[in-house]
Amino acid sequence: MPEQPAAERVQNFSEVPYGFSDDTAMAEAGRCLQCKKPTCMDGCPVGIDIPGFIKEIRDGNFLSAIEVIKQTNSLPAVCGRVCPQESQCEELCVLGKKFEPVAIGSLERFAADYERTREQLPLPARAPQTGKRVAIIGSGPAGLTAAGELNRLGHAVTVFEALHSPGGVLGYGIPEFRLPKEIVHYEIEALRRAGVEIVMNRVIGISETVDDLFDQGYDAIFLGTGAGLPMFLNIPGENLQGVYSANEYLTRSNLMKAYRFPEYDTPIIRADRVAVFGGGNVAMDSARTARRLGGKEVHLIYRRSRDEMPARKEEIHHADEEGVIFDILSNPLRFLGDDKGRVRGVECLKMKLGAPDDSGRRRPVPVEGSEFVVDIDVAIIAIGNAPNPILQKTTAGLKTGRHGTVEADGATQKTSKRGVFAGGDIVSGAATVIEAMGAGRRAAAAIDEYLKTGAW
Amino acid sequence: MHTIQSNELLSPTVGKMVVDAPYVAEHRKAGQFIILRIDEYGERVPLTIADADRGAGTITLYYQIVGTSTHKLSQLKKGDSLKDVAGPLGHPTEIKKYGTAVCVGGGIGIAPLYPIVGALKEAGNRVVVIIGARNRDLLILEKELGVLATEIVVCTDDGSHGKKGFVTDALKEVAGREKVDLVVAIGPVPMMKAVSELTRGMAIRTMVSLNSIMVDGTGMCGGCRVSVGGEKKFTCVDGPEFDGHQVDFAELMERLGAYRSEEKLSYDAHRHKCKLDGVLNDGR
Ligand SMILES: Cc1cc2nc3c(=O)[nH]c(=O)nc-3n(C[C@H](O)[C@H](O)[C@H](O)COP(=O)(O)OP(=O)(O)OC[C@H]3O[C@@H](n4cnc5c(N)ncnc54)[C@H](O)[C@@H]3O)c2cc1C
Ligand SMILES: Cc1cc2nc3c(=O)[nH]c(=O)nc-3n(C[C@H](O)[C@H](O)[C@H](O)COP(=O)(O)OP(=O)(O)OC[C@H]3O[C@@H](n4cnc5c(N)ncnc54)[C@H](O)[C@@H]3O)c2cc1C
Ligand code: SF4
Ligand code: SF4
Numbered sequence: 001m002p003e004q005p006a007a008e009r010v011q012n013f014s015e016v017p018y019g020f021s022d023d024t025a026m027a028e029a030g031r032c033l034q035c036k037k038p039t040c041m042d043g044c045p046v047g048i049d050i051p052g053f054i055k056e057i058r059d060g061n062f063l064s065a066i067e068v069i070k071q072t073n074s075l076p077a078v079c080g081r082v083c084p085q086e087s088q089c090e091e092l093c094v095l096g097k098k099f100e101p102v103a104i105g106s107l108e109r110f111a112a113d114y115e116r117t118r119e120q121l122p123l124p125a126r127a128p129q130t131g132k133r134v135a136i137i138g139s140g141p142a143g144l145t146a147a148g149e150l151n152r153l154g155h156a157v158t159v160f161e162a163l164h165s166p167g168g169v170l171g172y173g174i175p176e177f178r179l180p181k182e183i184v185h186y187e188i189e190a191l192r193r194a195g196v197e198i199v200m201n202r203v204i205g206i207s208e209t210v211d212d213l214f215d216q217g218y219d220a221i222f223l224g225t226g227a228g229l230p231m232f233l234n235i236p237g238e239n240l241q242g243v244y245s246a247n248e249y250l251t252r253s254n255l256m257k258a259y260r261f262p263e264y265d266t267p268i269i270r271a272d273r274v275a276v277f278g279g280g281n282v283a284m285d286s287a288r289t290a291r292r293l294g295g296k297e298v299h300l301i302y303r304r305s306r307d308e309m310p311a312r313k314e315e316i317h318h319a320d321e322e323g324v325i326f327d328i329l330s331n332p333l334r335f336l337g338d339d340k341g342r343v344r345g346v347e348c349l350k351m352k353l354g355a356p357d358d359s360g361r362r363r364p365v366p367v368e369g370s371e372f373v374v375d376i377d378v379a380i381i382a383i384g385n386a387p388n389p390i391l392q393k394t395t396a397g398l399k400t401g402r403h404g405t406v407e408a409d410g411a412t413q414k415t416s417k418r419g420v421f422a423g424g425d426i427v428s429g430a431a432t433v434i435e436a437m438g439a440g441r442r443a444a445a446a447i448d449e450y451l452k453t454g455a456w
Numbered sequence: 457m458h459t460i461q462s463n464e465l466l467s468p469t470v471g472k473m474v475v476d477a478p479y480v481a482e483h484r485k486a487g488q489f490i491i492l493r494i495d496e497y498g499e500r501v502p503l504t505i506a507d508a509d510r511g512a513g514t515i516t517l518y519y520q521i522v523g524t525s526t527h528k529l530s531q532l533k534k535g536d537s538l539k540d541v542a543g544p545l546g547h548p549t550e551i552k553k554y555g556t557a558v559c560v561g562g563g564i565g566i567a568p569l570y571p572i573v574g575a576l577k578e579a580g581n582r583v584v585v586i587i588g589a590r591n592r593d594l595l596i597l598e599k600e601l602g603v604l605a606t607e608i609v610v611c612t613d614d615g616s617h618g619k620k621g622f623v624t625d626a627l628k629e630v631a632g633r634e635k636v637d638l639v640v641a642i643g644p645v646p647m648m649k650a651v652s653e654l655t656r657g658m659a660i661r662t663m664v665s666l667n668s669i670m671v672d673g674t675g676m677c678g679g680c681r682v683s684v685g686g687e688k689k690f691t692c693v694d695g696p697e698f699d700g701h702q703v704d705f706a707e708l709m710e711r712l713g714a715y716r717s718e719e720k721l722s723y724d725a726h727r728h729k730c731k732l733d734g735v736l737n738d739g740r
């Protein structure tokens with residue numbers, strides 16, 4: 001897909017890939033073999049009829065294409081952009097064995113963008129009202145998907161969201177240049193128009209518990225509160241000014257629009273020299289944001305090698321193109337500050353790769369006496385997020401796993417507490433948008449069943 | 457949208473706002489706070505819930521004008537509205553019968569103290585209130601607290617009202633005279649630090665309420681982290697009240713300065729805009 005050139009895009013927050021034109025989309029769709037047994041579909045967690053929608057694009061029926069997609073995926077403009085397609089649908093495309101796989105994600109994006117900007121589908125038909133009420137806690141992809149499905153099935157749905165803006169990580173975490181917020185708002189507006197009620201600025205678990213919601217007449221509750229608790233390195237100097245969690249850095253920039261400070265009131269420290277710690281998508285997003293906020297020297301400090309980085313290849317490639325400096329096989333020991341308590345450097349140790357560990361990746365081991373210092377003015381810690389703990393702490397009878405996740409059945413998303421379902425990152429730990437949506441769909445089906453039969 | 461019922465300046469730098477927030481008014485407990493956003497461009501601003509009227513569905517906020525957001529707040533009129541009010545947030549104060557509680561408030565910190573004094577009194581405590589400020593203009597809620605408290609001591613740094621001196625001097629006097637079971641101190645960081653140092657020597661349990669810089673207020677960003685007893689705590693969800701003897705105040709003070717140059721930039725831009733709009737009308 002054509003992209004904004006790297007030198008230009010580090011100066012702005014506009015989306016990087018431009019998207020297909022009608023002609024390129026139809027040509028790309030023409031490459032699909034329309035397999036009888038489409039292996040690509042096995043790679044899609046929500047089971048989109050991939051050859052089905054691609055055929056419609058090939059024939060120029062763009063609105064029919066989106067109709068096919070929307071049968072199983074309510075956020076196609078989002079998934080077409082942020083799904084790790086290369087390890088899902090596209091990895092299993094038969095063409096990929098010898099040639100390039102069909103660009104399924106880009107075609108999905110094309111169809112969704114067509115609908116948003118050029119010709120709208122009518123609202124999906126809604127089943128007659130059932131008189132049942134469902135509360136959804138958290139408005140990330142898991143909660144929104146469950147809400148959309150349950151609403152369509154005729155239940156009255158209320159979504160409670162802690163922040164002032166819905167979308168979860170889609171809104172506060174994934175940067176504008178990968179997922180324009182306008183798209184997230186459009187998809188959420190569609191849910192609202194369809195009848196879903198969204199209550200913002202409401203943290204469940206402080207004043208009101210899950211049981212209080214049952215008392216207020218909700219018949220079933222879905223927990224989709226995500227994995228938003230930032231992990232820290234726990235090394236000296238981590239509370240110096242200028243040391244951010246990736247969540248804070250990205251939230252300031254995305255949700256609060258600090259990249260447009262002082263037009264928007266929320267500040268963010270713009271620094272020449274920045275270090276990002278981690279090797280996943282969140283680290284790439286942070287490093288690329290830091291470049292756009294004026295960072296001249298942005299280091300990505302990761303303790304294993306580049307091959308071991310969990311981030312999508314495409315994102316590593318984008319970061320590389322944008323001039324991010326990869327300091328691989330390096331482990332931070334402590335942050336160094338000045339007399340005003342601002343971070344000015346980080347001391348690291350060189351690592352080398354040893355024998356493989358549990359995850360099958362080679363374990364990094366320290367090289368004695370290899371300490372070195374990187375001069376920095378901002379540090380961003382992107383080493384992972386754990387489940388938000390508020391609901392687990394305040395909900396009686398909810399079984400939790402070792403890392404603070406909520407335990408739920410893999411097929412029905414039922415928790416240990418009657419009437420309570422859970423899905424997305426709160427159950428799986430930090431995962432992907434489409435997996436959270438898959439869980440939301442499964443939960444909606446099981447909730448519908450529960451509301452009809454009352455059987456647990 | 458949250459309609460403003462009243463907004464008045466008590467002094468050139470301190471304002472009092474009563475605003476619609478029925479959910480917060482119904483659920484709030486002493487010690488909790490809200491996060492508000494004035495408009496689409498606004499920051500998320502944490503302010504303590506000083507008082508609430510359940511029947512009317514309103515809450516009362518006191519704010520000190522220190523930068524862009526609080527200045528914008530001071531410009532709003534009755535009938536205007538706030539875009540967002542999230543809350544109640546944070547743990548409520550642990551209210552029980554301690555015996556004698558001394559509640560020490562400094563400057564704008566007197567506002568968060570107000571509901572705590574009421575709740576402690578209601579739980580059967582003898583409550584001595586000590587409030588102080590740099591000068592008379594900055595003292596708030598003196599009359600209201602005088603009604604609630606068993607006893608009230610007022611001091612100003614310059615002696616323009618009440619006793620001349622610091623709240624710590626008054627606290628020393630009270631603790632020298634009677635057995636104190638709990639101290640609650642809320643105010644500027646140096647004041648909370650001084651109170652905590654004083655009571656540490658006297659082995660009096662001391663609660664302080666911290667005002668770290670926040671973003672989400674739900675435990676998601678870690679920006680509000682403080683060191684308490686050597687551990688990382690998030691002020692918004694683990695606090696805002698902590699054991700004053702365990703808090704690393706020096707670090708908190710440094711972290712509060714993290715955006716000093718950006719805050720100045722923002723305030724200058726804001727003032728410039730106000731000048732153009734002709735609305736710069738307060739005493740700053
Ligand atoms: C920076 C970043 C980049 C990412 N990039 C990708 C990517 O490119 N592709 C991909 O597939 N995945 C990506 N992910 C992962 C993906 O975003 C998550 O797996 C997904 O968003 C999880 O969805 P969820 O619905 O479970 O939770 P979330 O999206 O985390 O949403 C949870 C929501 O619940 C709210 N909430 C929490 N507690 C409460 C409460 N007590 N009361 C009310 N509301 C509450 C939160 O405010 C939040 O809005 C990325 C994640 C991050 C952080
Ligand atoms: C739990 C909590 C309760 C609070 N209750 C009150 C209250 O009842 N009344 C009141 O006047 N203030 C209260 N504050 C402080 C208030 O939030 C800040 O003064 C306000 O955000 C400053 O915004 P500004 O844009 O006007 O100033 P800025 O230009 O942002 O800052 C000016 C000065 O205020 C400090 N500051 C900036 N942001 C914060 C922040 N979030 N918290 C504390 N200091 C900050 C800065 O260090 C700087 O010195 C509370 C803070 C917290 C965390
Ligand atoms: S939703 Fe994701 S996995 Fe499924 S077809 Fe679209 S891009 Fe592929
Ligand atoms: S596997 Fe590839 S070629 Fe076959 S239907 Fe799927 S996308 Fe088309």
Ligand code: FES
Nearest residue numbers: 673675677678692
């Ligand atoms: S304000 Fe973000 S974690 Fe406390």
